[in-house]
Amino acid sequence: xWLIVYGIISSVxxxxxxxxxSLTYGVSGLPNFAHGALYILxxxxxxxxxxxxxxxxxxxxxxxxxxxxxxxxxxxxGLLLRVRGIPLSELVVTFAAGVAILELLTWSxxxxxxxxxxxxxxxxxxxxxxxxxxxRILVLATGVALVILLHLFVRHTRTGLAxxxxxxxxxxxxxxxxxxxxxxxxxxxxxxxLAAVAAVVVLPLxxxxxxxxxxxxxxxxxxxxxxxxxxxxxxxxxSFIIGFAQTAAARYIGPKWMIIVPLAAIxxxxxxxxxxxxxxxxxxxxxx
Amino acid sequence: MSAETLLKVEGLGKSFGGxxxxxxxxFELKRGDxxxxxxxxxxxxxxxxxxxxxxxxxxxxxVIFNGKDITGRKPYDIANMGVARTFQMVRxxxxxxxxxxxxxxxxxxxxxxxxxxxxxERDDVAIDLLDDMGFxxxxxxxxxxxxxxxxxYLKRLxxxxxxxxxxxxxxxxxxxxGMSMAEVAGVLPIIEKLNTxxxxxxxxxxxxxxxxxxxxxxxxxxxxxxxxxGSPDQVMDSDEVKKAYLGVDVEIPRGKPA
Amino acid sequence: xxxxxxxVRKRRLERAIKARTDTVFVxxxxxxxxxxxxxxVVPMAILLLLPLFVGGYHSKVIVHACVVGLLxxxxxxxxxxxxxxxxxxxxxxxxxxMAGAMDKYLHLPIWVTIPxxxxxxxxLCALLLAPVVRLRGVYFAMVTLMxxxxxxxxxxxxxxxxxxxxxxxxxxxxxxxxxxxxxxxAFITVLFGLRSLxxxxxxxxxxxxxxxxxxxxxxxxxxxxxxxxxxxxxxSVASFAGAFITHHYQFAGFSVFALDWAILPLAAAAVGGTxxxxxAALGSMILVPLSxxxxxxxxxxxxxxxxxxxxxxxxxxxxxxRFLERKYQEFxxxxxxx
Ligand SMILES: Nc1ncnc2c1ncn2[C@@H]1O[C@H](COP(=O)(O)OP(=O)(O)OP(=O)(O)O)[C@@H](O)[C@H]1O
Ligand SMILES: [Mg+2]
Numbered sequence: 001x002w003l004i005v006y007g008i009i010s011s012v013x014x015x016x017x018x019x020x021x022s023l024t025y026g027v028s029g030l031p032n033f034a035h036g037a038l039y040i041l042x043x044x045x046x047x048x049x050x051x052x053x054x055x056x057x058x059x060x061x062x063x064x065x066x067x068x069x070x071x072x073x074x075x076x077x078g079l080l081l082r083v084r085g086i087p088l089s090e091l092v093v094t095f096a097a098g099v100a101i102l103e104l105l106t107w108s109x110x111x112x113x114x115x116x117x118x119x120x121x122x123x124x125x126x127x128x129x130x131x132x133x134x135x136r137i138l139v140l141a142t143g144v145a146l147v148i149l150l151h152l153f154v155r156h157t158r159t160g161l162a163x164x165x166x167x168x169x170x171x172x173x174x175x176x177x178x179x180x181x182x183x184x185x186x187x188x189x190x191x192x193x194l195a196a197v198a199a200v201v202v203l204p205l206x207x208x209x210x211x212x213x214x215x216x217x218x219x220x221x222x223x224x225x226x227x228x229x230x231x232x233x234x235x236x237x238x239s240f241i242i243g244f245a246q247t248a249a250a251r252y253i254g255p256k257w258m259i260i261v262p263l264a265a266i267x268x269x270x271x272x273x274x275x276x277x278x279x280x281x282x283x284x285x286x287x288x
Numbered sequence: 289m290s291a292e293t294l295l296k297v298e299g300l301g302k303s304f305g306g307x308x309x310x311x312x313x314x315f316e317l318k319r320g321d322x323x324x325x326x327x328x329x330x331x332x333x334x335x336x337x338x339x340x341x342x343x344x345x346x347x348x349x350x351v352i353f354n355g356k357d358i359t360g361r362k363p364y365d366i367a368n369m370g371v372a373r374t375f376q377m378v379r380x381x382x383x384x385x386x387x388x389x390x391x392x393x394x395x396x397x398x399x400x401x402x403x404x405x406x407x408x409e410r411d412d413v414a415i416d417l418l419d420d421m422g423f424x425x426x427x428x429x430x431x432x433x434x435x436x437x438x439x440x441y442l443k444r445l446x447x448x449x450x451x452x453x454x455x456x457x458x459x460x461x462x463x464x465x466g467m468s469m470a471e472v473a474g475v476l477p478i479i480e481k482l483n484t485x486x487x488x489x490x491x492x493x494x495x496x497x498x499x500x501x502x503x504x505x506x507x508x509x510x511x512x513x514x515x516x517x518g519s520p521d522q523v524m525d526s527d528e529v530k531k532a533y534l535g536v537d538v539e540i541p542r543g544k545p546a
Numbered sequence: 547x548x549x550x551x552x553x554v555r556k557r558r559l560e561r562a563i564k565a566r567t568d569t570v571f572v573x574x575x576x577x578x579x580x581x582x583x584x585x586x587v588v589p590m591a592i593l594l595l596l597p598l599f600v601g602g603y604h605s606k607v608i609v610h611a612c613v614v615g616l617l618x619x620x621x622x623x624x625x626x627x628x629x630x631x632x633x634x635x636x637x638x639x640x641x642x643x644m645a646g647a648m649d650k651y652l653h654l655p656i657w658v659t660i661p662x663x664x665x666x667x668x669x670l671c672a673l674l675l676a677p678v679v680r681l682r683g684v685y686f687a688m689v690t691l692m693x694x695x696x697x698x699x700x701x702x703x704x705x706x707x708x709x710x711x712x713x714x715x716x717x718x719x720x721x722x723x724x725x726x727x728x729x730x731x732a733f734i735t736v737l738f739g740l741r742s743l744x745x746x747x748x749x750x751x752x753x754x755x756x757x758x759x760x761x762x763x764x765x766x767x768x769x770x771x772x773x774x775x776x777x778x779x780x781x782s783v784a785s786f787a788g789a790f791i792t793h794h795y796q797f798a799g800f801s802v803f804a805l806d807w808a809i810l811p812l813a814a815a816a817v818g819g820t821x822x823x824x825x826a827a828l829g830s831m832i833l834v835p836l837s838x839x840x841x842x843x844x845x846x847x848x849x850x851x852x853x854x855x856x857x858x859x860x861x862x863x864x865x866x867x868r869f870l871e872r873k874y875q876e877f878x879x880x881x882x883x884x
């Protein structure tokens with residue numbers, strides 16, 4: 001029982017890490033390697049809003065998400081716009097921007113016990129004789145809510161439909177009046193906003209330091225590779241596989257095995273099914 | 289010409305999502321045959337080529353080349369067995385000088401074996417081949433970057449690249465689309481001559497007049513299904529073909545029977 | 547009457563000596579020979595002679611520049627066949643640890659550890675990444691970024707290969723000169739070796755893969771095996787640099803997997819100009835001394851490299867090398883406009 005409950009929770013955390021990265025890549029084909037940095041910036045923003053500006057968490061959380069979204073927007077219009085369509089430059093720019101942010105934060109002393117966030121809900125409850133604290137329940141609820149909201153958004157709003165259009169065929173989307181840059185920047189902004197959402201709910205569970213940004217990026221990439229880029233279902237599935245495997249490994253074999261799990265999952269998937277569990281094998285199906 | 293079967297396609301089918309791009313196509317080619325494939329846009333002609341050359345994996349059916357089952361093999365393996373193709377949308381190396389484009393097939397395992405370890409003059413072989421295609425060696429055309437050449441040259445370069453592989457089977461996917469009359473008149477005899485020298489050829493073409501001048505057999509596809517096969521005259525007399533391909537009551541262009 | 551203003555305009559000409567293609571020069575006089583050879587020989591001679599005149603700290607900078615240079619050259623080889631690596635530190639670290647482990651646990655001499663780590667590291671990395679080359683696009687970048695970080699975490703968590711302390715007390719080079727000149731000569735050899743590799747037919751095929759892999763496949767070439775071969779060569783070059791560093795510092799710790807070794811070569815290639823080996827080499831000769839000057843900035847250094855990298859990608863897409871090359875090959879005259 002413990003395994004199931006905590007397995008689900010760590011899976012949802014992984015999905016939260018990955019969802020923003022997947023969304024951006026799925027819509028505009030932009031690999032946002034600054035994802036981990038945006039996650040940490042989310043933590044940095046909410047900490048400052050609460051501890052420096054003295055806002056309550058209810059006010060600080062949405063503000064954080066909006067700030068990160070705007071940052072994502074800025075990232076697109078400020079840096080990515082010039083290199084759009086050059087894969088090498090896109091990835092180098094996002095990666096370098098991400099590392100620069102993380103290193104800058106580390107340098108400015110953004111680590112240590114001082115930087116911790118209060119949990120949202122102090123109580124804990126017991127399900128099937130497993131004790132879960134309120135924060136983890138919040139994580140769970142956020143994860144589920146996000147998946148549902150995203151689904152509705154993509155199917156039923158104009159912007160969502162434009163997202164799908166762009167993801168399917170950029171040229172045709174352009175010809176029916178969808179502005180690629182606008183949608184592209186929106187996708188980066190939403191991805192960044194989602195990173196901030198993840199930061200707001202997940203960071204109170206542990207310490208906050210800039211180096212966590214690398215970890216978040218790594219996990220987001222691992223989930224994307226295992227699940228298959230561009231596939232949302234694949235992303236959720238991969239989060240659950242890696243999440244459960246990690247929880248089980250940590251519990252039954254030893255914590256040091258936890259790190260092996262994503263590595264093993266990636267190697268296995270790449271050998272057996274390189275396009276990821278649910279990814280399309282783009283390479284062969286592309287029109288010739 | 290020997291009557292040995294070179295290519296045999298059995299029940300070949302491919303669906304993309306819901307679309308049956310090619311369904312249940314059978315045909316056979318003997319060594320030295322010249323087959324034309326026609327059909328309206330979206331009939332599945334290019335998909336058929338992709339299935340034979342390994343660029344798309346078939347949903348069902350078999351492709352047998354030279355007695356070997358090549359269904360689902362990798363494109364480079366199939367190319368090394370001697371199947372060369374051109375692309376409807378030319379795929380070339382645009383940043384390289386035109387003649388360097390031919391070095392790539394000349395580096396393949398097949399050509400290395402056929403040339404029996406003669407190295408060092410790949411550039412010369414490439415320029416010879418291009419010269420035959422109308423890229424005069426004394427002009428600067430073969431040395432220009434491929435990307436800077438006009439469309440007609442690109443098409444011919446694509447053909448030369450396929451021929452550089454010294455294929456046993458040549459598949460031309462709408463080679464003449466976008467070529468001028470004069471260019472077609474230049475290339476057609478080359479293809480015809482290669483065929484009379486024994487090169488088995490499949491030619492997909494919308495320009496029927498030119499096609500009918502050279503092929504001995506035509507296959508018609510519509511919505512992925514083979515609806516007719518036979519000599520150009522037979523095929524064009526078939527009512528089903530008239531309806532499907534050209535609409536009823538259309539004057540059919542007819543070349544000299546091959 | 548208005549006084550006639552003298553207008554001048556600059557006229558730019560390509561030097562006549564350079565013929566149509568990039569590699570053909572028409573050489574007619576000793577001056578021409580000098581013109582062609584100077585940009586190749588002079589930098590090389592400076593690099594070879596410099597250690598004789600400067601010592602101590604400065605020669606460390608030279609060594610460091612050559613190491614980063616090797617990583618940048620290795621990056622460039624991968625990039626030329628369409629593989630964008632974000633983890634040169636992977637190849638570097640594998641070579642470093644291999645040499646370190648052979649020295650520490652098997653007590654093998656240097657002239658065994660370095661060659662074996664070079665080839666073994668290349669083979670190991672090629673094997674590890676072979677499945678990834680089947681996929682295009684960002685996958686390769688994603689995996690190469692992750693692997694060194696995961697390796698580092700594994701070494702940390704498991705305490706293998708010396709764990710957090712690393713492998714220390716390893717064999718040093720028998721003398722200081724061998725140490726310095728080994729890396730300098732290796733750097734020059736690799737630079738010219740890769741340059742001639744890429745202009746050969748073999749290299750042409752690699753570049754064609756980056757251009758249009760499908761067309762290469764239809765020409766009967768197994769692109770996957772070619773990419774793995776390129777991977778092996780590139781990883782060997784970087785592993786050599788790693789093995790060298792291990793013996794140079796007589797230490798191998800997980801700092802070899804650190805991002806520095808991924809970012810710095812990438813920045814060098816970007817600053818020097820992607821698409822040419824000389825660019826990557828030039829970039830590292832510029833950036834490394836610069837980064838040594840930034841050492842005082844401590845933790846901020848990485849952030850600055852990254853800023854340089856972003857700036858180079860956005861503002862100097864051509865790179866310094868291509869710019870210099872263009873300027874060297876053309877000459878300007880001022881003519882009067884009537
Ligand atoms: N990679 C693909 N993914 C999805 N559908 C495809 C793909 N390739 C082809 N199709 C579909 O298969 C059908 C047949 O296409 P194909 O390109 O083979 O036709 P064609 O006969 O070559 O047409 P044309 O004369 O225009 O070249 C079309 O409906 C096309 O949209
Ligand atoms: Mg077609």
